[in-house]
Ligand code: ATP
């Protein structure tokens with residue numbers, strides 16, 4: 001067993017010693033069997049949340065209404081979820097109710113794909129009720145049970161299918177694939193935030209090209225904001241992803257927006273529809289602005305300065321999309337800028353108030369902007385004395 005599981009063994013043992021069952025489940029079991037590194041270890045147990053809480057000193061109710069309690073142990077958190085079944089999905093998402101049960105097999109039945117429905121015992125034995133081990137060997141992604149039923153229950157699973165296909169480079173089994181095509185429209189019932197999580201993971205997956213093509217084959221994009229139209233070049237994105245694997249969310253979405261040819265303003269609307277954070281939207285818009293400028297020719301030091309930290313994202317996309325641009329040289333130029341933010345300017349509003357003997361107002365902003373420009377463009381040194389002198393000069397001009 002990998003170290004992450006070894007470390008968690010005392011937790012399984014404590015639960016078992018109290019007379020309950022406990023297993024490792026989910027992605028960590030799947031990834032271990034594939035020989036991949038794992039991040040978080042999930043535990044499923046027959047103990048009810050209150051029973052788990054009474055067995056451990058430190059727990060956090062991370063999702064107690066779904067039966068999930070986090071056990072804190074030597075600085076590591078273990079999500080521990082009571083075996084459960086889900087019933088009556090009247091709106092194609094989330095069950096109307098979850099019932100806690102005492103049987104592992106009921107719990108494994110509600111899981112999405114056979115390779116995600118494996119359990120591992122403390123002694124290292126794999127429990128496989130749905131042929132997940134064979135599917136792992138054969139690199140097949142297959143729904144647990146009847147795929148149509150499973151997608152009716154929770155339409156997000158269709159997005160998860162293409163996401164896992166892309167991450168694992170597994171072929172989607174034909175009945176599962178057909179059910180996606182038949183039920184793509186159910187995705188309209190799923191919140192964009194949940195779709196976003198899966199799609200963002202897909203875009204950064206090793207086999208993203210394959211995942212995007214499967215997504216298109218299943219017509220899932222018809223229910224994805226801004227990606228429905230046939231004019232949209234997702235094939236181009238798929239091709240690009242063949243050689244390019246974005247390394248973070250901002251890179252992934254910049255690459256997408258760049259490939260779609262959106263202006264920074266349209267990118268803003270698109271990304272807001274996808275409910276992205278303000279930070280991500282700003283990074284993408286700034287990167288796109290810089291990329292467009294680069295495509296048209298040389299960019300000025302001022303443009304580089306304005307791109308700020310987003311320049312890293314833009315440069316990553318330059319590399320990924322193999323634009324004929326010398327990213328290295330740009331990086332060097334950026335590093336060599338005298339300052340990288342307004343905060344580094346060697347003069348403050350306070351200095352202006354003191355030296356110009358004026359109350360702060362719009363004029364101060366104007367003068368500071370001008371000084372910032374001149375420092376970035378190396379027209380003046382970033383020294384307090386030089387900047388104060390220049391500020392007085394600019395003030396004189398304003399007064400005229
Ligand atoms: P990752 O490595 O991305 O975390 P994962 O397989 O652990 O992959 P999670 O989203 O963390 O995926 O979910 C953990 C487990 O919970 C899954 O392996 C699966 O068994 C189950 N699961 C999660 N979401 C669903 C869902 N929508 N329907 C059915 N089962 C699900």
Ligand code: MG
Pocket residue numbers: 026027028040
């Ligand atoms: Mg997980």
